């Protein structure tokens with residue numbers, strides 16, 4: 242995996258108006274123009290409501306992990322432009338540590354799973370909290386892909402600062418790129434998705450994964466955290482759900 246993605250991800254290339262237009266166009270194609278415009282107004286209204294100092298204070302509720310590890314993964318310290326872009330891509334929110342470790346423990350208990358065989362990939366990795374948490378396990382390699390340069394920059398800072406006695410994987414990288422165009426490595430993978438895309442983006446990622454599995458058959462697991470668009474993954478011919486709770490679903494390659 243190379244580092245050339247960063248050039249394609251200069252801040253000016255991710256425009257708010259282009260993101261909003263693409264978001265609206267995809268919704269209009271599915272639900273019609275009136276419904277898409279209503280959803281746009283409602284999303285913008287929610288964005289304004291979410292910008293009050295009170296709401297910002299509430300977002301600091303996710304900062305306990307940062308106190309423990311002296312990193313910056315909280316959603317509270319995200320600038321307004323990146324939050325607005327989040328309306329049209331997916332708002333940044335870090336995965337809770339207890340839930341992450343519960344998901345990995347459940348997979349290890351239910352599947353034949355040897356960590357060093359697998360590459361852990363988080364598509365839509367934000368400030369990189371899952372990358373840090375995944376490094377507690379002896380994965381072969383850990384990769385995060387984040388669209389927004391400021392979040393990716395925070396992730397890279399976190400990777401360089403992170404210190405934990407329990408760290409077992411040190412081959413970690415966070416790259417700035419559009420994850421819907423990510424080319425999967427040919428090794429076995431654990432793919433982590435915490436609602437990173439609107440429906441059209443998720444469909445593209447699942448199609449890319451299916452094509453990659455067809456070209457290079459191998460074991461793959463998908464953790465889908467907060468599976469709001471579960472029907473999209475459930476339609477996949479290459480992945481079958483193996484277990485889940487109301488908070489996540491886990492899929493395995495057939």
Ligand SMILES: C[S@@+](CC[C@H](N)C(=O)[O-])C[C@H]1O[C@@H](n2cnc3c(N)ncnc32)[C@H](O)[C@@H]1O
Nearest residue numbers: 330334335336365366367387388419420435437
């Ligand atoms: C809900 S957050 C999840 C953060 C992280 N995976 C975690 O679990 O802690 C979703 C992230 O996906 C990113 N995102 C949205 N669209 C993306 C795209 N096309 N490519 C890469 N990242 C994207 C957002 O910027 C946001 O940081």
